[in-house]
Amino acid sequence: MINSKIENSKSVVILGAGAWGTALAKLARVNGHQVRLWSRQDSQTLATVLQDADIVLSAISMKGVTDVASLVKSCSLSPQTIFVTATKGLDPQTTRTPSQIWQAEFPDHAVVVLSGPNLSKEIEQELPAATVVASKNTAAAEMVQLVFSSSRFRVYTNPDPVGVELGGTLKNVMAIAAGVCDGLHLGTNAKAALVTRGLTEMVRIGNIFGAKTETFYGLSGLGDLLATCNSPLSRNYQVGYQLASGKTLTEILAALPGTAEGVNTCRVLMQISQQQNIPIPITEQVYRLLEAEVTPQEALDELMLRDIKPEYNL
Numbered sequence: 001m002i003n004s005k006i007e008n009s010k011s012v013v014i015l016g017a018g019a020w021g022t023a024l025a026k027l028a029r030v031n032g033h034q035v036r037l038w039s040r041q042d043s044q045t046l047a048t049v050l051q052d053a054d055i056v057l058s059a060i061s062m063k064g065v066t067d068v069a070s071l072v073k074s075c076s077l078s079p080q081t082i083f084v085t086a087t088k089g090l091d092p093q094t095t096r097t098p099s100q101i102w103q104a105e106f107p108d109h110a111v112v113v114l115s116g117p118n119l120s121k122e123i124e125q126e127l128p129a130a131t132v133v134a135s136k137n138t139a140a141a142e143m144v145q146l147v148f149s150s151s152r153f154r155v156y157t158n159p160d161p162v163g164v165e166l167g168g169t170l171k172n173v174m175a176i177a178a179g180v181c182d183g184l185h186l187g188t189n190a191k192a193a194l195v196t197r198g199l200t201e202m203v204r205i206g207n208i209f210g211a212k213t214e215t216f217y218g219l220s221g222l223g224d225l226l227a228t229c230n231s232p233l234s235r236n237y238q239v240g241y242q243l244a245s246g247k248t249l250t251e252i253l254a255a256l257p258g259t260a261e262g263v264n265t266c267r268v269l270m271q272i273s274q275q276q277n278i279p280i281p282i283t284e285q286v287y288r289l290l291e292a293e294v295t296p297q298e299a300l301d302e303l304m305l306r307d308i309k310p311e312y313n314l
């Protein structure tokens, strides 16, 4: 039995009652854990909800992470409480990842990243899926692995939290590009080229953050790239698909259910690329498209007409 190592049920608090927080809450509840979901509309105070929490999991959209982390800091917690972050974004002010924000607020606590090819609608339908929990604290990652693992949700551990986190974050920009590719009916060869070169670009950015290259070839990188670049369930893919049909970003976001983090992430990546002088051509064209500086067809032409070069700089 997967959960036989858990002697007692854990007290799990999930911050953010959106699509992903709700799906994760269901997974932990099915495994017999005490789960409390919190959102800013909650009638209970955060301090009350957090009492006796063994695990605090944040599934808050990127725009709320800094505020919620500082709110949590004002509440009292056991020193053993483990933080888990499931947000896929980057902070526009500091370019930090969510796990870096949580770790800075709680330097003495274990912080675990949870990320993988996990379209929440499919998880809610109890379809099989796999994910990764990553931390410098192996025992904490293993505890989180046990809390969420089941016959329909296979959880792997990984020692590269920032790599795992960036896989899930950076693929959102590529999912927008993939949506454009499908929306323009560019074919299977074009999609394969886009996703593969997109992965190269993700590795290039990841290495700046100190992430390991091999992490990007696992579930949280390539795995999530394949899921979101090929599924209309992905909000980021939907943004690209609808941009290709001629809608404006404002129109698309107004009707989109939930958060498409790739829009903000793309802007943050442009800052990083300018500061670090690294080429991220696909991200740059997605950015120009989101800013309405180019049409989808112009963005495609820009990518196809770049200088020819070796596939790898070996």
Ligand SMILES: NC(=O)C1=CN([C@@H]2O[C@H](COP(=O)(O)OP(=O)(O)OC[C@H]3O[C@@H](n4cnc5c(N)ncnc54)[C@H](OP(=O)(O)O)[C@@H]3O)[C@@H](O)[C@H]2O)C=CC1
Pocket (backbone or CB within 6 Å): 015, 016, 017, 018, 019, 020, 021, 039, 040, 041, 059, 060, 061, 062, 063, 064, 065, 067, 068, 086, 087, 088, 089, 118, 119, 120, 121, 257, 258, 259, 261
């Ligand atoms: N949905 C999915 O398939 C998956 C999503 N993710 C990631 O999880 C994160 C959440 O996604 P998802 O649940 O889909 O998004 P939703 O838009 O459904 O929910 C977002 C949640 O964040 C909360 N929130 C937003 N802004 C603030 C703020 N300023 N202060 C406090 N709370 C805030 C919302 O609260 P309120 O209801 O009060 O607005 C809501 O609970 C994203 O980073 C996403 O990339 C990761 C894997 C899968």
Ligand SMILES: O=C(CO)COP(=O)(O)O
Pocket (backbone or CB within 6 Å): 088, 116, 117, 118, 119, 120, 168, 172, 175, 224, 227, 228, 233, 234, 235, 236, 237, 259, 260, 261
């Ligand atoms: O991250 C996700 C699946 O792993 C969800 O993707 P979207 O945010 O694009 O819907």
